[in-house]
Amino acid sequence: MRYVNLFFLLAILFTTACVSTSRFEEMRGAKDYWESEADQADSLRRELTKLEEDIRQTNKQLEEAYHDQELLESANMNLSRNYQDILERYEELVGQDTKIYENFSLERQTLSEDLAAERAILDQRERELRDLEYALQQREAQLNTVNSSVDNIQNQLQVRDRRINELMSLLERQGQDMETLQTRMRSDFQDFSSDELNVTNQNGRVRLALSERLLFGKASDKINSNGRSAIRQIAQAINTNPDLIVWVEGHTDSDGTAAYNWDLSTRRATAVVKELIVGGVNPARITASGKGAYHPIASNGTEQGKAQNRRVEIILSPNEGAIWDTVGNR
Numbered sequence: 001m002r003y004v005n006l007f008f009l010l011a012i013l014f015t016t017a018c019v020s021t022s023r024f025e026e027m028r029g030a031k032d033y034w035e036s037e038a039d040q041a042d043s044l045r046r047e048l049t050k051l052e053e054d055i056r057q058t059n060k061q062l063e064e065a066y067h068d069q070e071l072l073e074s075a076n077m078n079l080s081r082n083y084q085d086i087l088e089r090y091e092e093l094v095g096q097d098t099k100i101y102e103n104f105s106l107e108r109q110t111l112s113e114d115l116a117a118e119r120a121i122l123d124q125r126e127r128e129l130r131d132l133e134y135a136l137q138q139r140e141a142q143l144n145t146v147n148s149s150v151d152n153i154q155n156q157l158q159v160r161d162r163r164i165n166e167l168m169s170l171l172e173r174q175g176q177d178m179e180t181l182q183t184r185m186r187s188d189f190q191d192f193s194s195d196e197l198n199v200t201n202q203n204g205r206v207r208l209a210l211s212e213r214l215l216f217g218k219a220s221d222k223i224n225s226n227g228r229s230a231i232r233q234i235a236q237a238i239n240t241n242p243d244l245i246v247w248v249e250g251h252t253d254s255d256g257t258a259a260y261n262w263d264l265s266t267r268r269a270t271a272v273v274k275e276l277i278v279g280g281v282n283p284a285r286i287t288a289s290g291k292g293a294y295h296p297i298a299s300n301g302t303e304q305g306k307a308q309n310r311r312v313e314i315i316l317s318p319n320e321g322a323i324w325d326t327v328g329n330r
Helices: 002-015 021-188 225-239 258-278 303-309 320-328
Strands: 197-202 205-211 244-251 286-290 311-318
Touching (some): 021 311, 225 258
Parallel strands (some): 244 286
Antiparallel strands (some): 244 311
């Protein structure tokens, strides 16, 4: 651009003197044209320079791209090989997984069956446990009932033991009273011989055996005077002991028929009872019975033995029912 301007300047100087005004204008227009062309050329050079630089950059980028492509192709080949390896490994694993799955399915089936069996056993154990728990609850309820019953029984036993102790004490006292009564009656009836009136103590009872000779004539049920006197004296002793109960038993020897002996022993026992009542003994305390010849105290093979068997026994006993009532009401 600098050379073009110089050229036009020289042309103008050279032609100033010899060219006309119109020529000058033409040259001036040409100058403007070439200047414009020169500017365009400079602009094109700059664009060309820029394009060349862009081409270099593009070539550089293209080379880098080719290099990257080569790297990518190499990487792609590696990836392809890795993929193939992985695919083969995958297929191998799939094959192994198939076998494993088959084995797993079989094992799972076996385990499921075992689990079902164990579950059935567990359910059975749970049912048995519930049954045992229920049975335990029932046993506990029964045990509580039993304990309550035991407590009640123990209380009852304590009460019974106390009553038994009281009863034993009463029986002991009554035994002593009966011994005292026996001693007193022996003393009271010492005027009578043992063949007429015998006083004994058997099993806590005072037995007075009155012979036929003291009370009656032979085969009679009428009490004589000596007999009435003895019975009245016995009645007085009975009346001084209101807790005693009285049994009157008639006995005979074996002579005669059984019916006759039953009848005679009963009539004699009744006759003695009547005399006791006359003597003031409460008839409610007396029980009369005939024993016939079936309770001998001696042999019926001798006259002496028969005489001993023909008797009336007055048996004095503590009122055991009253004793139990007394103890039971405490």
